[in-house]
Amino acid sequence: MENLFIKMGFKKYRAKQVTNWIYKKGVEDFQQMTNLSQEMRDILDKNVYIGTIKIVEKKASKIDGTEKYLYLLEDNNIIESVLMRHSYGNSICVSSQVGCRMGCRLCASTIDGFVRNLRAWEMLDQILQIKNSLENSLPITHVVIMGSGEPLENYDEVVKFIKLVNMPEILNISFRRITLSTCGLLPAIIKLAKEDIPITLSVSLHAPNDEIRNKIMPINKKYPISPLISTCKQ
Ligand code: SF4
Incomplete structure:
Protein backbone atom coordinates (compact mmCIF):
# COMPACT_ATOMS: atom_id res chain seq x y z
CA MET A 1 0.00 0.00 0.00
CA VAL A 48 -7.35 1.95 -8.30
CA TYR A 49 -10.28 0.02 -6.94
CA ILE A 50 -11.13 -1.89 -3.80
CA GLY A 51 -12.03 -5.47 -4.66
CA THR A 52 -14.96 -6.93 -2.78
CA ILE A 53 -16.90 -10.15 -2.66
CA LYS A 54 -20.65 -10.08 -1.97
CA ILE A 55 -22.73 -12.00 0.55
CA VAL A 56 -25.65 -13.42 -1.44
CA GLU A 57 -27.14 -15.76 1.15
CA LYS A 58 -26.89 -16.38 4.86
CA LYS A 59 -28.26 -19.36 6.78
CA ALA A 60 -28.24 -19.70 10.57
CA SER A 61 -28.41 -22.92 12.57
CA LYS A 62 -31.27 -23.03 15.06
CA ILE A 63 -29.19 -25.27 17.30
CA ASP A 64 -26.08 -23.21 18.01
CA GLY A 65 -26.33 -20.02 15.93
CA THR A 66 -23.62 -21.10 13.49
CA GLU A 67 -23.99 -19.04 10.32
CA LYS A 68 -23.17 -20.13 6.79
CA TYR A 69 -22.47 -17.43 4.20
CA LEU A 70 -22.63 -17.80 0.45
CA TYR A 71 -20.47 -15.36 -1.52
CA LEU A 72 -20.48 -14.20 -5.10
CA LEU A 73 -17.00 -13.48 -6.42
CA GLU A 74 -16.24 -10.82 -9.01
CA ASP A 75 -16.02 -13.50 -11.73
CA ASN A 76 -19.43 -14.94 -10.67
CA ASN A 77 -17.98 -17.98 -8.95
CA ILE A 78 -19.52 -18.95 -5.61
CA ILE A 79 -17.80 -19.86 -2.33
CA GLU A 80 -18.83 -20.35 1.30
CA SER A 81 -17.66 -19.29 4.75
CA VAL A 82 -18.93 -20.22 8.19
CA LEU A 83 -19.10 -18.17 11.38
CA MET A 84 -18.97 -20.17 14.60
CA ARG A 85 -19.55 -18.61 18.02
CA HIS A 86 -17.60 -20.51 20.65
CA SER A 87 -17.20 -19.86 24.37
CA TYR A 88 -13.57 -18.87 23.67
CA GLY A 89 -14.37 -16.47 20.82
CA ASN A 90 -15.76 -16.11 17.30
CA SER A 91 -14.23 -18.18 14.57
CA ILE A 92 -14.58 -17.89 10.81
CA CYS A 93 -13.93 -20.81 8.50
CA VAL A 94 -12.75 -19.56 5.09
CA SER A 95 -12.46 -21.17 1.66
CA SER A 96 -9.13 -21.13 -0.14
CA GLN A 97 -10.16 -22.33 -3.62
CA VAL A 98 -13.24 -22.42 -5.83
CA GLY A 99 -13.85 -26.18 -5.88
CA CYS A 100 -11.11 -28.67 -5.15
CA ARG A 101 -9.29 -31.34 -7.14
CA MET A 102 -8.41 -33.63 -4.24
CA GLY A 103 -11.45 -35.87 -4.72
CA CYS A 104 -12.22 -36.81 -1.11
CA ARG A 105 -15.36 -38.95 -1.18
CA LEU A 106 -16.88 -37.32 1.89
CA CYS A 107 -16.75 -33.78 0.52
CA ALA A 108 -19.13 -31.76 -1.66
CA SER A 109 -16.46 -29.16 -2.59
CA THR A 110 -14.77 -31.55 -4.97
CA ILE A 111 -17.85 -32.76 -6.91
CA ASP A 112 -17.39 -30.26 -9.77
CA GLY A 113 -13.60 -30.40 -9.58
CA PHE A 114 -11.19 -27.50 -9.27
CA VAL A 115 -12.07 -24.11 -10.75
CA ARG A 116 -9.43 -21.68 -9.49
CA ASN A 117 -7.34 -20.54 -6.55
CA LEU A 118 -8.59 -17.68 -4.43
CA ARG A 119 -6.43 -14.59 -4.07
CA ALA A 120 -5.31 -13.56 -0.58
CA TRP A 121 -7.68 -10.58 -0.62
CA GLU A 122 -10.63 -12.80 -1.50
CA MET A 123 -9.90 -14.93 1.56
CA LEU A 124 -9.49 -11.83 3.72
CA ASP A 125 -12.73 -10.34 2.43
CA GLN A 126 -14.68 -13.43 3.55
CA ILE A 127 -13.83 -12.34 7.10
CA LEU A 128 -14.28 -8.59 6.57
CA GLN A 129 -17.71 -8.95 4.96
CA ILE A 130 -19.02 -11.03 7.87
CA LYS A 131 -17.40 -8.74 10.45
CA ASN A 132 -18.86 -5.62 8.84
CA SER A 133 -22.32 -7.08 8.32
CA LEU A 134 -22.84 -7.92 11.97
CA GLU A 135 -23.99 -5.51 14.64
CA ASN A 136 -21.23 -3.92 16.71
CA SER A 137 -18.69 -5.24 14.23
CA LEU A 138 -18.35 -8.60 15.99
CA PRO A 139 -14.75 -9.27 17.09
CA ILE A 140 -13.28 -12.20 15.19
CA THR A 141 -10.75 -14.03 17.33
CA HIS A 142 -10.00 -17.20 15.37
CA VAL A 143 -9.63 -18.16 11.72
CA VAL A 144 -9.71 -21.66 10.28
CA ILE A 145 -8.79 -22.34 6.66
CA MET A 146 -11.08 -25.31 6.30
CA GLY A 147 -13.73 -24.29 3.74
CA SER A 148 -13.71 -25.42 0.13
CA GLY A 149 -10.29 -26.07 -1.35
CA GLU A 150 -6.99 -27.57 -0.27
CA PRO A 151 -5.09 -24.55 1.15
CA LEU A 152 -1.63 -26.02 0.54
CA GLU A 153 -2.40 -26.25 -3.20
CA ASN A 154 -2.77 -22.47 -3.11
CA TYR A 155 0.36 -22.06 -1.01
CA ASP A 156 1.63 -18.54 -1.78
CA GLU A 157 -1.74 -16.79 -1.57
CA VAL A 158 -2.68 -18.68 1.61
CA VAL A 159 0.59 -17.74 3.34
CA LYS A 160 0.07 -14.14 2.24
CA PHE A 161 -3.49 -14.28 3.63
CA ILE A 162 -2.25 -15.66 6.97
CA LYS A 163 0.28 -12.83 7.28
CA LEU A 164 -2.42 -10.23 6.47
CA VAL A 165 -4.77 -11.70 9.11
CA ASN A 166 -1.95 -11.40 11.65
CA MET A 167 -0.94 -7.80 10.81
CA PRO A 168 -1.96 -5.28 13.52
CA GLU A 169 -3.24 -2.88 10.82
CA ILE A 170 -5.49 -5.56 9.32
CA LEU A 171 -7.08 -8.07 11.74
CA ASN A 172 -4.41 -8.44 14.44
CA ILE A 173 -5.20 -12.11 15.05
CA SER A 174 -2.37 -14.10 16.62
CA PHE A 175 -0.80 -16.83 14.46
CA ARG A 176 -1.69 -19.31 17.23
CA ARG A 177 -5.35 -18.62 16.57
CA ILE A 178 -5.11 -19.39 12.89
CA THR A 179 -5.59 -23.03 11.85
CA LEU A 180 -4.77 -24.41 8.43
CA SER A 181 -6.45 -27.68 7.57
CA THR A 182 -4.99 -29.99 4.94
CA CYS A 183 -5.75 -33.42 3.55
CA GLY A 184 -2.01 -34.11 3.88
CA LEU A 185 0.28 -32.70 1.17
CA LEU A 186 3.61 -33.69 2.67
CA PRO A 187 6.08 -31.50 0.71
CA ALA A 188 3.92 -28.42 1.37
CA ILE A 189 3.64 -29.26 5.10
CA ILE A 190 7.47 -29.38 5.28
CA LYS A 191 7.69 -26.06 3.41
CA LEU A 192 5.12 -24.52 5.76
CA ALA A 193 7.06 -25.68 8.82
CA LYS A 194 9.98 -23.59 7.59
CA GLU A 195 7.95 -20.38 7.36
CA ASP A 196 8.14 -18.06 10.33
CA ILE A 197 4.43 -18.37 11.04
CA PRO A 198 3.59 -20.45 14.14
CA ILE A 199 0.03 -21.36 13.14
CA THR A 200 -1.84 -24.53 14.06
CA LEU A 201 -1.82 -27.36 11.53
CA SER A 202 -4.85 -29.58 11.30
CA VAL A 203 -5.03 -32.74 9.20
CA SER A 204 -8.29 -34.23 7.94
CA LEU A 205 -7.58 -37.87 8.68
CA HIS A 206 -11.11 -39.31 8.42
CA ALA A 207 -9.92 -42.92 8.78
CA PRO A 208 -7.93 -44.99 11.30
CA ASN A 209 -5.86 -46.90 8.71
CA ASP A 210 -4.56 -46.76 5.13
CA GLU A 211 -7.01 -49.34 3.87
CA ILE A 212 -10.04 -47.19 4.70
CA ARG A 213 -8.34 -43.87 4.02
CA ASN A 214 -7.29 -45.01 0.52
CA LYS A 215 -10.95 -45.56 -0.28
CA ILE A 216 -12.20 -42.15 0.82
CA MET A 217 -9.19 -39.86 0.33
CA PRO A 218 -7.19 -40.47 -2.89
CA ILE A 219 -4.27 -38.39 -1.56
CA ASN A 220 -3.56 -41.23 0.90
CA LYS A 221 -2.26 -43.42 -1.93
CA LYS A 222 0.49 -40.88 -2.52
CA TYR A 223 1.07 -39.86 1.10
CA PRO A 224 -0.04 -42.65 3.49
CA ILE A 225 -0.79 -42.18 7.19
CA SER A 226 2.57 -43.14 8.69
CA PRO A 227 4.76 -40.64 6.75
CA LEU A 228 1.97 -38.10 7.18
CA ILE A 229 2.11 -38.41 10.98
CA SER A 230 5.92 -38.16 11.09
CA THR A 231 5.82 -35.12 8.80
CA CYS A 232 3.25 -33.49 11.11
CA LYS A 233 5.60 -34.08 14.05
CA GLN A 234 8.39 -32.43 12.12
S1 SF4 B 1 -9.10 -31.54 0.34
FE1 SF4 B 1 -10.75 -30.67 1.62
S2 SF4 B 1 -11.99 -29.46 0.21
FE2 SF4 B 1 -10.72 -30.79 -1.04
S3 SF4 B 1 -11.97 -32.60 -1.46
FE3 SF4 B 1 -10.74 -33.06 0.36
S4 SF4 B 1 -12.01 -32.46 2.12
FE4 SF4 B 1 -12.91 -31.48 0.28
Missing part, protein backbone atom coordinates in the same frame (compact mmCIF):
# COMPACT_ATOMS: atom_id res chain seq x y z
CA GLU A 2 2.80 2.40 0.92
CA ASN A 3 4.64 1.66 -2.33
CA LEU A 4 1.48 2.20 -4.32
CA PHE A 5 0.75 5.52 -2.64
CA ILE A 6 4.31 6.79 -3.09
CA LYS A 7 4.16 5.77 -6.77
CA MET A 8 0.96 7.78 -7.13
CA GLY A 9 2.69 10.85 -5.69
CA PHE A 10 1.06 10.78 -2.24
CA LYS A 11 2.74 10.83 1.15
CA LYS A 12 3.41 7.43 2.76
CA TYR A 13 1.11 8.10 5.75
CA ARG A 14 -1.88 8.26 3.39
CA ALA A 15 -1.59 4.48 2.95
CA LYS A 16 -2.17 4.08 6.70
CA GLN A 17 -5.25 6.30 6.55
CA VAL A 18 -6.77 4.29 3.71
CA THR A 19 -5.83 1.00 5.41
CA ASN A 20 -7.61 2.22 8.51
CA TRP A 21 -10.76 3.04 6.54
CA ILE A 22 -10.85 -0.30 4.79
CA TYR A 23 -9.84 -2.71 7.54
CA LYS A 24 -10.90 -0.97 10.77
CA LYS A 25 -13.97 0.95 9.64
CA GLY A 26 -15.18 -1.32 6.85
CA VAL A 27 -15.42 1.50 4.28
CA GLU A 28 -15.07 0.34 0.67
CA ASP A 29 -15.66 3.65 -1.13
CA PHE A 30 -12.88 6.23 -1.46
CA GLN A 31 -15.47 9.02 -1.57
CA GLN A 32 -16.43 8.23 2.04
CA MET A 33 -12.86 8.59 3.31
CA THR A 34 -13.34 12.05 4.75
CA ASN A 35 -9.80 12.71 5.92
CA LEU A 36 -8.56 12.59 2.29
CA SER A 37 -8.87 15.67 0.08
CA GLN A 38 -11.56 15.57 -2.60
CA GLU A 39 -8.84 15.67 -5.26
CA MET A 40 -7.12 12.65 -3.75
CA ARG A 41 -10.38 10.68 -3.51
CA ASP A 42 -11.04 11.37 -7.20
CA ILE A 43 -7.53 10.30 -8.21
CA LEU A 44 -7.88 7.06 -6.23
CA ASP A 45 -11.30 6.41 -7.74
CA LYS A 46 -9.92 6.83 -11.21
CA ASN A 47 -6.77 4.73 -10.82
